[in-house]
Amino acid sequence: MKFKPNFKFNWKYALGEIVLIFIGISLAMGFDNWSQNKREREQLEGYLETIRKNVVSDTASIAETDSRYKSFHEIALNHLNMAIHDEYSEETLLGSLQVLAEQYVVIDQSGFEALKSSGFIKDLQGTTLEDALFAYYTSYSKALLEENSLNNFIENMEAELYNSSSKEVTHVLKWTSAKQLGLELEEEAQMNSALKWFFSEPHLLGIIQRYADEDSPRYELMLSNAKELISQIDLELKN
Numbered sequence: 029m030k031f032k033p034n035f036k037f038n039w040k041y042a043l044g045e046i047v048l049i050f051i052g053i054s055l056a057m058g059f060d061n062w063s064q065n066k067r068e069r070e071q072l073e074g075y076l077e078t079i080r081k082n083v084v085s086d087t088a089s090i091a092e093t094d095s096r097y098k099s100f101h102e103i104a105l106n107h108l109n110m111a112i113h114d115e116y117s118e119e120t121l122l123g124s125l126q127v128l129a130e131q132y133v134v135i136d137q138s139g140f141e142a143l144k145s146s147g148f149i150k151d152l153q154g155t156t157l158e159d160a161l162f163a164y165y166t167s168y169s170k171a172l173l174e175e176n177s178l179n180n181f182i183e184n185m186e187a188e189l190y191n192s193s194s195k196e197v198t199h200v201l202k203w204t205s206a207k208q209l210g211l212e213l214e215e216e217a218q219m220n221s222a223l224k225w226f227f228s229e230p231h232l233l234g235i236i237q238r239y240a241d242e243d244s245p246r247y248e249l250m251l252s253n254a255k256e257l258i259s260q261i262d263l264e265l266k267n
Contacts, residue, residue: 072148073265078139080261083164083254086135090254093133094247100127104239111233116224124232125204127239128186130179133247135168160260164253171246178242182235189231196222196229 107124110117140161143149152158190197200222226232 068148068151071146072143072151075139075143075146075148076261076264079143079161080139080258082136082139083257083261087251087254089135090133090247090250093131094251096131097242097247100131100239101242103127104236104242107227107236108233108240111228111236116227118223121223121227122204124236127235128182130182132175132179133168133171133250137165137168140165155264157260157264160253160257164250164257167246167250167253171250174244174246178238181238185231185235185238189229196225200226 103120103123104127107120110120149158149161152161
């Protein structure tokens with residue numbers, strides 16, 4: 029007696045196998061996506077932590093620059109007040125010579141540049157953190173423009189000042205060097221005459237006037253934006 033093989037197809041079994049395969053593939057893809065998202069999130073957090081460290085460090089430099097900027101403004105006002113009343117002070121002049129030095133605030137942008145290069149900044153689009161990032165770094169760019177304007181003016185006026193062949197300028201340079209080295213100079217009467225002339229020298233007064241007119245909140249704005257950026261990064265890292 030011969031038995032014929034049973035080739036009857038079990039649709040329920042086949043459908044179950046297909047469902048199991050589909051579930052397995054979906055779980056595998058889901059896990060892969062989860063792992064990828066987790067890695068990207070960790071990378072983004074790494075960039076944000078670096079930016080936070082940069083900004084915290086920046087605030088010390090910005091605050092110092094702001095303090096010096098306001099100090100120069102007060103020095104300039106005092107100098108002008110004395111010049112208007114035809115008064116003179118060696119101490120005031122020595123302080124006023126400080127404003128001839130260039131002043132630039134310097135911040136660390138390495139973290140922000142790395143974030144932009146990575147492409148992860150797209151994950152922050154439309155968020156308050158994105159606004160805080162661009163507010164801070166934009167305020168820095170604007171501060172640089174204002175600083176360049178001020179420093180270029182000072183450089184041009186200073187060049188005209190020191191290009192003078194007058195003996196008074198030579199005496200003032202000697203006096204300044206002596207003060208820095210703690211030395212005493214002879215010809216005191218001649219030196220005093222030169223210092224009084226220099227106190228109201230037009231190019232120096234031009235620089236002093238420019239600083240007296242300066243009243244920009246650029247560094248205060250940077251500090252405010254830095255504080256907000258740090259706060260927004262902390263909120264993002266907690267999520």
